[in-house]
Amino acid sequence: MKKITLLMVALVMCAIASAQFAGIQQRGPQEEALPEGFKPSATNIFLAQYPAVNATTRQVMFRVNAPTAQKVQIDLCNKKYDMVKDEKGAWTCTSDPQVVGFHYYAVLIDGVPVMDRNTDAYFGSNWKSSGVEIPEGPEGDYYRFNKNIPHGQIRSLYYWSELNGLERHVNVYVPAEYEQNPTKKYPVLYLLHGWGEDENGWSNQGHMGNIMDGLIAAQKAVPMIVVMESGDIKTNPDVRKAATNDVTQIYVKDLMPFIEKTFRTQADRDHRAMAGLSRGGGQTTSTVFPNMDKFAWMGTFSGFFMGMRMGGNNAAPAPDMKTQVETSFNGVFKDAKAFNDKMHLLFISTGTAENSPKAAVDALKEHGIKVVFHESQGTAHEWLTWRRALNEFAPRLFK
Amino acid sequence: MKKITLLMVALVMCAIASAQFAGIQQRGPQEEALPEGFKPSATNIFLAQYPAVNATTRQVMFRVNAPTAQKVQIDLCNKKYDMVKDEKGAWTCTSDPQVVGFHYYAVLIDGVPVMDRNTDAYFGSNWKSSGVEIPEGPEGDYYRFNKNIPHGQIRSLYYWSELNGLERHVNVYVPAEYEQNPTKKYPVLYLLHGWGEDENGWSNQGHMGNIMDGLIAAQKAVPMIVVMESGDIKTNPDVRKAATNDVTQIYVKDLMPFIEKTFRTQADRDHRAMAGLSRGGGQTTSTVFPNMDKFAWMGTFSGFFMGMRMGGNNAAPAPDMKTQVETSFNGVFKDAKAFNDKMHLLFISTGTAENSPKAAVDALKEHGIKVVFHESQGTAHEWLTWRRALNEFAPRLFK
Incomplete structure (x- = not known):
């Protein structure tokens, strides 16, 4: 009967050996005290x-x-x-x-x-x-877990994309109150990641769950659904050369219908927003401007913007900024009043330690376009800039 | 006005440079055709x-x-x-x-x-x-994404643990129909990971979402909530020496109340199951046997079981199997009828390419304990063994 125990010991050894191949022993001791x-x-x-x-x-x-x-x-x-x-x-x-x-x-x-x-x-x-x-010190509390407030959920969903012929992954934040109000419908923010990142960036690197939980608990932001998708990163054969137009089709034809079928959404332009960071800011402008019947709120955080387009045109000679304002995005800004009447929020943000779109913002304002411009002090093209941007952007939505 | 464009170009360059430090260039070209x-x-x-x-x-x-x-x-x-x-x-x-x-x-x-x-x-x-x-061939379809059936959601939640004094992360699968039945309550399976893994193992390595979606769509399993938690991996100062008792407290005092407060659960023993793989199997037995007022269904997949305990006792001399059956887990098996009356399912599984608990299972059966024993053909102490175990285990629950 010792055989059983020996077998069991062997099983432990086997499990440990199988675990060790990946190098747990090499991970080395962790017990040293850290320096003061x-x-x-x-x-x-x-x-x-x-x-x-x-x-x-x-x-x-x-x-x-x-x-x-x-x-x-x-x-x-x-x-x-x-x-x-x-x-x-x-x-x-x-x-x-x-x-x-x-x-x-x-x-x-x-x-x-x-x-x-x-x-x-x-x-x-x-x-x-x-x-x-x-x-950061206490000024960073807004993106840290707060045990004293209710917490939303980030839901991981796979759905079939006819457009891409593959299953796609999307993360969806629902506010803490979502479950308690089984008939209530919510506005939706589509929140895009940047170059080289994916649909998990906003929740992992960005702590968007903590940020939204805090804003909603403090009644600074209205309870909303936030959708984080992989964009073209899992479809495009070479994302580094991807045209931003492709992703618009994914959002409008695949993603939006899926979200509106699956969640209790307020499915009209007044209750749909889109924002993105860096390359996702460029995707926001290229998606929202041709689809202003579908979106009325937008944000571009450290994003590609006027005078700066994807697809190899960066080295092209610049038109002057006045022309730029009148012709960019098929002339969406040309009639300032028409734009302002339709777009409830155009939010543009940057870090002060990265190159700034301020001149473009100034030109837009001079032309009469309403813009909210936010600068994150002392930060570069990095996640703290974007956490701060979301924290400034979300409270202005759907009001 | 060329300044703006130059700034914008600089911003692109900066973003790309900042992305490159982590070595995108070193990732190397991906375009080579693969061998036949x-x-x-x-x-x-x-x-x-x-x-x-x-x-x-x-x-x-x-x-x-x-x-x-x-x-x-x-x-x-x-x-x-x-x-x-x-x-x-x-x-x-x-x-x-x-x-x-x-x-x-x-x-x-x-x-x-x-x-x-x-x-x-x-x-x-x-x-x-x-x-x-x-x-695998088509026999592996059960753990692959099936575009023709409804899909559940895996929800990521953080909650405050008073026991641990820290926030804890848990993943919770809800079946596709959960949202469509806003008053219906569901049974709950607590599904534990193994040594060296974490709360994401069952969904990432195990494809549990696809498995549950398939079983529920085919009406082989009843719709249920599945809870996947990190156990003691984020609390214990040395998980390799962890006593299995600690984790019981986390499950019973922290996790279960949180889940039952947050989800629509059938909160009684007839509708609570626990199962785990490898070390999680050991945690299942050490949690369920002393808490049979709370659980009536259990599974241990390639798990530590009779004659084999955590905490350095593996080298201790084995009692004979008859004594083992009568004394293990504080004598829970001694009165076979009493055990069978209380425990609706004791499921034990293994791969045929790892050491088998078959002798222990035989001794239990001989003693009159009802056991469902499953062997995964040709697989070792690895995830395919556990995908198959879940696929066999889940259909037997809550019926």
Whole structure:
């Protein structure tokens, strides 16, 4: 009868061996105390001490277990840091002070860029990347989990796209009250990701659930449904060359009908908004302007805008801004009054540490177009800029 | 006015540069045609051709771009494959024939185990790993997306745990009809992950959504809610030494009240089930047996069971199986009639290519305990075994 126990022991061993092939032993001990002032990044997987962040100096300490490598570096915000190996085979380095917010980074193992497996995997630059979060003080509370308010749900759905001939994935935020009001209908915000990211970006990197929960609980924003889709990233044979027009068809012909069939939506232009970040801002303009019978609220966060189009035209000589205002997007701005009457909100935002669309905004305003312009102080083309943009944008919708 | 366009061009360049630091250029060209018979693995990120799988020979071709590395290997199912470098710096190899189903693997860059960034990131072995899927024929349709049936939703929720003093994440599957029946209440299956995995395993690696959608659409299973939680993985300071008792408290005191407050559940023992795979099977027995006033249906898939306990006792001498049956789990099986009267389903499953609990099952049966025993032919301690287990288990619930 000992046989059974031996078999069982063997099964444990087998399970452990099968788990170990992926290298749990190489993950290395996690128990070392962190240096004074450093705490594990909010992006770390459970038990992982590194990357560790000093909230005061805004420096990051990295530690990578790689006993057999010849050279290990961290590639963070366009600077490479050489790491130093200790006697156990762990490599460490400490970064320069960073801007607050979320940053992607890579580990270079003998020059090969890989994920640091100590953090969650974030889809960026068209593959899974590591991320580190430099924490803000209380001013960042709006995107953190608040245990004292009701929480919405982010629902993961797959649906069949006739247009693409494949199943597509979409994440849909519903407000906390959605379940408690089984007949109430809600307005919908279509919220697009940027280049190289996907439908999970807004919830993972952007913490949109916490932001919306907070705005709705404080009655700053009306309860709404927020739809986050993969756009053309899972359809286009080369997303880097994708025309923005294709995605319009996906949104209008595939996604919107599916959402309106599946959720209790207020299915008219006065209750539909679209916004996007970076490339998703460009997709917002190219989707909304030709479809103003379907959308009356829009936002472009650090987005491609006037004078700047996808598809290789970036190097083309610029028309002057006045012409630009009159001719962009098939002349949608030409008749300012007509535009203002139809579009309830045109929201344009940027970080002050990235190139600004302010001149375009000024030209639009001069022409009489109503624009809400938001600048995120001190932030670049990164997620903190977009969290702040959403936090400013959502309260202005559907009112 | 050319300044604006130049600014805009700079912004594009900046966005692209910021995206490139994580190495999109190093991802390498994806346009090469695959060798005859090979197709991209179902686990690949969009556009990624490799890993590529030959469904007939069940071999996998890997390709890793690593021009600066000295040695690159693939570590798949406990075998290391040396890769060969081409003139562009891409390394390739072809594996031996594999068992059908999902397998984790790692890339070794100069001996350092990292993710292959061509696949989605799956949480396994306590960190993010790559995975490859060796496809089955039509017999695998039950876990694939079926465009002709209604689909449930997997809802991502965060809730505050007083017990842990932190927010916890849970995924909850609701059947397609849930929204259409705003007053109907549903039975609940608590479905646990295994060692080194997390609350996303059943939906990502296990395709539980597709499995449940299919069973419910075919009226093989009753519509039910399925709750997938992280267990103790995000609470315990050393999950590898965790006592299974702790997790019981999380389930019974934190999770169940939250689920029953948030969803329309039939909140009694006749409509509550728990099942888990591997270590989650052990957690199922240690949670359900002392709480048979709360659960009447249970399953342990490749799970730790009689004679085999967590916490370092695996090497202890085995009692004989008759004693085991009478004393295990505080003697829950001793009075077979009493057990059978109370427990509507005790389901135990295994793969035939892993060590089997059959002897324990036989001893239980001999003692008069009603057990449903399922064997997955030809599969090991892996996800295909557990997809099949769920597909056999769920139809037997709540009937």
